[in-house]
Amino acid sequence: MIIDGIGLPGQLKLQQAAVVVVGAGGLGCPALQYLAAAGIGRIGVIDHDVVELSNLQRQTLHTESRLGTPKAESAASALKEISSRLCVDAITEALVPTNARALLNPYDVILDCTDNPATRYLLSDTAVLLGKPLISGAAQRFDGQLCTYNLGPEGPCYRCLFPKPPSPRATPTCEETGIVGAVTGVIGSLQALEAIKIIVGLQDGQPSLLIYSALGTPPFRSVKLRKRRATCPACGTEGQKVGTIEDIDYVQFCGGDRPDWETLGLQPGTAESRVTANELRDVMACKSVRILDVRPKTEFGICHLPWSIHVPLQDIVANPAEYLSDPETYVVCRLGNDSQIAAEALRSVQRDPTFVIKDLVGGLRAWSRDVDSHFPVY
DSSP: OOSTTTHHHHHHHHHHOEEEEEOOSTTHHHHHHHHHHHTOSEEEEEOOOBOOGGGGGTOTTOOGGGTTSBHHHHHHHHHHHHOTTOEEEEEOSOOOTTTHHHHHTTOSEEEEOOOOHHHHHHHHHHHHHHTOOEEEEEEEBTEEEEEEESOTTTOOOHHHHOSSOOOGGGOOOHHHHOBOHHHHHHHHHHHHHHHHHHHHTOOOOOOEEEEEETTSSSSEEEEEOOOOOTTOTTTOSSSOOOOOGGGOOHHHHTTSSOOOHHHHTTSTTOTTTEEOHHHHHHHHHHSOOEEEEOSOHHHHHHOOOTTOEEOOHHHHHHOGGGGOOSSEEEEEOSSSSHHHHHHHHHHHTOOOTTOEEEEETTHHHHHHHHTOTTSOOO
C-alpha cells in the first residue's frame, strides 16, 4: 500500500477483483500463491486432475499428504492457509466448450496455466467473447514464455498469433520433455504480476511476448506483437467468424487426441516390427539378443536394463548401418516412441532377410508395469 501507483486505492481494487486460474499445476501454483498473497478478493481454480507424486517437483501448493486429492481442492486448501478471508472457488470439472462461458464469466481476469493447445484456443475464444484479458504462460525444460491476449481494444488473441494449431505429435508434454520446476515458478509468478498490473491500472496496454530461457544471457527478451488481425476468425472484423463456442470441437481442430503410442503399437500387422514387454522377457529368457537403448545419455544414467547397450537415437538415424551387426536386435526407449524411429532406420539398411529388428511397445514404462515392478519409473 505504500508503493506509488498502487496505494490504498490499488489495494482496494485487488480486494474487489476476481481472478480465475485455469490449471493448478506448475504454472498455476505460483500464480495462485502470489495472487492470494497480494490480496485478490476472489480466486477461481479450475482443474479436473488429481495430485500425483511426480507433480510435487514443480507444483508447490500441493503436498504428499494430499496425493490423490483433486488439484483444485488441494490448491484451495493451501490458499486458505495464506488468507482465511479469501474467497476461493474450487472447480473440479474440466473446462469444455459447453461450460467455458459460464465458468469464466464471473471473473475479471483469466489466467491460462494449462499445457495443451485445445484448451488454449478455447480460453482465447471465450476471453474474446467475454471481453476479458487472458494471461497465458507456457514452460518446458529450461524455457518459458508469457503473453497477455485480448488486452485492450487492439490486443491480439491467441488465434491472431497462431491461426493454425500444431500437430499433436509435435507438442510434447512436460512428462515427455522434462522441466526444471523453478522455470514454472518464474513464469507463473509473472502471470500473477501481470494480473495485478491490469487490476490496479499499471499495465501499459502494449501487447508483447516475453520469452525466458534459464540458460540464456540475458534470460529475458521481449517481442513486440502486432495489433489484432482484421481477418482473425475470433477477434477480427473481417471474414468468417469461428462460430458459437459451444459448437466447436477444439480437440479435433487441434488434430485430435494425443497419440496413444502403446495402443498404436499393438495394432494388427505390427507383429513383425514390434514386441511387447512380456514377449521380450520370454525371448531373453531362452537366448542371447542385442538390446539397444536409444534414450538420451541423461535418461540412460537414471536407469537401464543391465544388458542393454546405449546408442542415442540421433546416432542410429545418422548411421544405422553401423549398428546393424546382430541377427536379432531389440530397440527400447522410455515410452516406445523413439524406439520406433530407430528400428525403422535399422530396417531401412537391412540386407539379410533373416535378421530380426523389433522395438518395445510402451518402452521401459511398459517393462516396469508388466515385467519388473521394481524397475524405476520416471
